[in-house]
Amino acid sequence: MTQDVSKAPFVQVRDLKRVFDVSKPWLNRVIESAPKQYLKAVDGVSFDIRKGETFALVGESGSGKSTVARMVVGLLPPSGGTVSIDGVSMTDAAAAQERQRLRRRIQMIFQDPYASLNPRWRVGRIIAEPIRAFDIIQGDREIEGRVGELLSLVGLHPDDGKKFPHEFSGGQRQRIAIARALASNAEFIVCDEPTSALDVSVQAQILNLMRDLQQKFGLTYLFISHNLAVVRHMASRIGVMYLGRLVEVSEGKQLFSAPRHPYTKMLLDAVPDLAMVGKAREGVKGEIPNPISPPSGCTFHPRCPLVFDRCRVENPPVIDGVACHAVNQGRAAA
Amino acid sequence: MSDEPLPVIPPSRLARFWDSDLVYSFRSSPVTVVASVMAFLLVLAAIFAPLIAPYDPFDPASLDLSDGFSRPMQPNEITGKVFWLGSDGQGRDIFSAILYGSRVSLLVGAASVVFSLILGVGLGLVAGYVGGRTEALIMRIADIQLSFPAILVALLVFGVARGLIPPAAQEQATLLVLVIAIGLANWAQYARTVRGSTLVEKNKVYVDAARLIGLKAWPVMLKHVLPNVAGPVLVIATINLALAVIEEATLSFLGVGMPPTQPSLGTLIRFGQQYLFSGEWWILLFPSLVLILLALSINLFGDWLRDALNPKLR
């Protein structure tokens, strides 16, 4: 590997877009003479992820963060924009062969540990599936040995491979899912709300495990979460999403010490937190608008305390990590 | 961690099986136990018909017209032979005929279930997984199919087959034609159920996990989705077995089913009904009773299976 390659961002996402057709069925449209309806789930998102770091996307429901995750790993074709991982395009049809080779190095951990493991398969078979699919190790006994290793690595017993998923608790299942992600020696793992279905004490176990594994194997994470505290704990850099757009990208702790976008500030104000015991907080106004008919211009403008005319018509570009007219014009000194 | 280790003796495999929720719900339902014992015995009797039957009803050489119309459990007036369930006009033993007849009925029933199952599950899986136009096409065909009574579809298929197959081969081909006719009449139900479950399963993330490692659609469908939609299919297949046996009987009763040389229960009933008002009631009654018992016991077993496999009803 040359110097140049290692300096280039490991994951490069440019102007990623995804539109969903949420129209009613054809017959209903004809009868009600309703037009087709589209939902812009992701609307022009760009970011880089450096090798070995944890980049987090945080946002409330409907912000499009999970859709971004699915497009990055190639589970969902984007409507526009590009994703490239280690120089290989995930979106260009011509790169299909290279992409197949890249697949081994990309894995995903999902939110619901009860749905992410095939209930009819024994755990050993689930973890061995990527090993067999990518032909990483040959021979049944060798594969079994590797599965045992992986299970120990995530804090389970090698004999647990003989059991079925329903014999495990939610936290243990998430450990199995992590073992599966590591089975193909993945380097880049996309984690879609990996702990939001878990109890706090179990969440702490899983988050610690993920950090340990990152250090051990130099993993790169794209970490999706709605929980700001979890994101703060895990991420080296954070992107905040609102209604399909990235509104702020910031170095980890800085987002919390010096938030810049008004939405980020509002979000930080809203999070119930242990540190807030007995303190009064500023009121939060409004709710997320319907994403099918988002507000014009900057989609946050109806809730924004810094709104002015330009915000209602013009979508702010991301400049220096913030997509906000007020910040860019220096009107948000506070 | 607790330094007070409890001596846990792992229960044996059999004990665990006996204690499992499925077996428990089976054990605690007397109706199901009786029904499945009944179904089991009937199926066993059909399979081992040549060993059990006292006479061979299809061997013309062994038939004696003097044995005709023997009453059940009574010695024949001329030959003195005893037929447990009586004999028909040609001196054929009803008991033996029923054993062989249920053999044919069950064979047609089981084969047609397998046929419709493979067809329906395959199409349903593809429809649910692929979606789009493929799905629309398959499901509309299924809708059309379901809007016709099954027996009408079977009659139609049977008629077409009659026209296509040369008369000489028709008798041999009847069994196959029946299987296809009944199978084609019942596939849509599987397709609908499987499509529904597939739509649910394919959105579960374990399917995404499989796609992530580059598996193509077919392996995902067969290895991941299929095992998880199998439960409801099993229930439908059981209940459909009873239905297929009855449909076969109906076709044979209408005269478009099994020929007299290879009578099924339906054929036997068709013969029997001619004698209903002339006093030889047993020729009709016993085959009908067996048909009812067979269908009823399989159905009751299927009902239990549906409840037991449905976690919502527990």
Next chain:
Amino acid sequence: MTQPVISVNELTVEFVTRRGTLRALDKVSFDVARGEVLGVVGESGAGKSVTGSAIIGLIDPPGRIAGGEVLLSGARVDNLPPEAMRKIRGKRIGMIFQDPLTSLNPLYRVGEQLIETIQTHTDLNAADARKRAIALLDEVGIPAPERRIDGYPHEFSGGMRQRVVIALALCAEPEFIIADEPTTALDVSVQAQIIALIKRLCKERGTSVMLVTHDMGVIAETADRVAVMYAGRVAEIGPVRDVVKQPLHPYAVGLMGAIPSIEGDAERLVQIPGSMPRLSNIPKGCAFNPRCSKAFARCFVERPELIDVGGRQVACHLYDQSKAPTGQSPTDKAEIAA
């Protein structure tokens, strides 16, 4: 001394299954004073929702209240016949559930449901009930209530629906409200609004609230006192500030440390080994003993009772001054183990 609005004494709830009797609640005791918000926190399976259901008499078979009592303003309510209990629910004890859609009938206008509830519990005529419904909607922060009252639940956003449910719970001016995960289904920014609303109403009306949630952050902001539950038992109960900042029970210590915060700088979260025992497999003695780093002989044989420690109650032998670990003879345990 004033009488508590709700007083739960040694409440025990059991579920009878064919594999044996499961104890979902095991001698749970706490009081809720007038105008107080008691947070009940615990992980899944801790019994926090069962506690709420037991208080309002909504334990369905095979579950049953196997012991203890529930007093509402001093009068026993756990042994009332179903019909009498039904009258108390809604009138004297209000309920707010996690998913506002399950509490609202989608086929009726919001106003119809409010007016019906008001008229069930008061003597107001239709016009007055409607006025009162509008006032309530206004009070819970629904803009243009005189117009929105004629809307259907699906025309409201998630946060607005939860406000309607709160209005519904307030209809009969109950003394006590059970809020079971009221903000879990909502987005962070909406969650904050609902928390603020519950707090404000409580203060203004003097209503007591039992706030059941798994989210310690919500409790920290809303509750006056908090009860930490573990495996169907109360582990610690006390003023929220004390329990959050200086938990005493080892489980509470682990729980608080496990929660990532948006302030503070813990690189590594505290982690409690293992997981909550299943109800069928609760260990002898203290239910937390297999996961506790401070467990000693007594913890494995004797269940700790709630004892007073500086203004709060803790169910842990470590704080039992009379029989500290050092004073305990280690032979006791050996005998029992043998």
